[in-house]
Amino acid sequence: MSLDLTSLTATEEARRQIEICNACRYCEGFCAVFPAMTRQKAFADGDLTQLANLCHNCRGCYYACQYTEPHEFALNIPAVLAEVRVESWERLARPQALARLFQTQGVAVAGLLAIALAWFFWALTALRPESGAGFYAHLAHNTLVAIFVPAFLLPLALIALSLRDYWREVGGGRVRLAHILQALHSVARMKNLSGGHGEGCNFENGDRFSDRRRVFHQLMMYGFLLCFASTASGTVMHYALGWQAPYPLFSLPKILGIPGGVMMVIGGGGLAWLKLRADPALGAARVWGGEMAFILLLTLVAFTGLALYAATGTPLVAPLVAIHLANVMVLFLLMPLSKMVHGFYRLTALVAEAGKPTPKPED
Structure with a gap:
């Protein structure tokens, strides 16, 4: 059964996906994001902001992942971290x-x-x-x-x-x-x-x-x-x-x-x-x-x-x-x-x- 993700914010969706990644750790050596996520099992909003800005959107993790769609986990780490990253720039920018x-x-x-x-x-x-x-x-x-x-x-x-x-x-x-x-x-x-x-x-x-x-x-x-x-x-x-x-x-x-x-x-x-x-x-x-x-x-x-x-x-x-x-x-x-x-x-x-x-x- 597919998960209903329509009501989740970008940060909430990132938290859901990162927690699944942290349990799998298949992509641990791909970039700075994956070693960084192993420091904790629960992720505050600031942790997700940091992981998002470490991500260079190379997309290697997506193509290596076994939990992307059509799997019910529907992981798309590059996209969700890109959205969190952009939101952090918008939120912290002036004006x-x-x-x-x-x-x-x-x-x-x-x-x-x-x-x-x-x-x-x-x-x-x-x-x-x-x-x-x-x-x-x-x-x-x-x-x-x-x-x-x-x-x-x-x-x-x-x-x-x-x-x-x-x-x-x-x-x-x-x-x-x-x-x-x-x-x-x-x-x-x-x-x-x-x-x-x-x-x-x-x-x-x-x-x-x-x-x-x-x-x-x-x-x-x-x-x-x-x-x-x-x-x-x-x-x-x-x-x-x-x-x-x-x-x-x-x-x-x-x-x-x-x-x-x-x-x-x-x-x-x-x-x-x-x-x-x-x-x-x-x-x-x-x-x-x-x-x-x-x-x-x-x-x-x-x-x-x-x-x-x-x-x-x-x-x-x-x-x-x-x-x-x-x-x-x-x-x-x-x-x-x-x-x-x-x-x-x-x-x-x-x-x-x-x-x-x-x-x-x-x-």
Whole structure:
């Protein structure tokens, strides 16, 4: 007889499924979720929030499970943890109403905001500064600083507040340097996308192990870090060394930024392709649009940045400046609300996990 699960909340359903998994433990070596669940037999809401944010949605456990439908237990751990994970972002985000709106209407919200901001920056380019070269011949450096510094720092402050609440909810303890290094090592290797056997996961195909999602994630992550380092190096060169943009091809900002942008475009295109191939029923289906919008937005930021550099000295610079800056601004403003925040939560979850005692095997 099938169980009637229609009246259960996502958290209640996650608790039901995790308790069954904890009794079975067939998937114990797959990722960080399964060793973590063995610490207790009863799960508080904060425990489920932590497990959900440890989950990387590789889906290997689903395809290995003997209790998925049509079995009466009807387990779908990737989907239920994805729903709990999204609910934790929505619940802890500031402002909550905007977070819920973006998760369900992400493509429309990001698209409309990008269009509006592109018109705004296009209007600003009409007020050409009296001096400046390259990029800054269209928009003054001080104008960009005045606009983007608050747009970057305010979202980071909101994310910090939400992570503080997350830490309290999951019962995070004292943080040591070793915990942070362990978490960073896991993130750098994308360890939890290996499927526990080193052959990759089943994200887009239940019958085939693949490292493609892991590789595309690494391309996106390391490409983003290179682009951030490019911007940071340009800031140091501008303010500390008095070396103003535009910078030549073999300068540090370009050496870091061009490969970083290419990596982001490849990684973002690959992730979007895999998402179109994957079964939406194994994730949080209601926020599929918001997740896809996030991937496309990151990819578009990198692509328009590369296009802007390629168009140097042509009439295309002015419109590309407006389009690129609009996408960067949208990325910043939606950071606390979009899936961009998952990186912060996942790292925090891994740090919290590193600080917890190692589960001991039962006799």
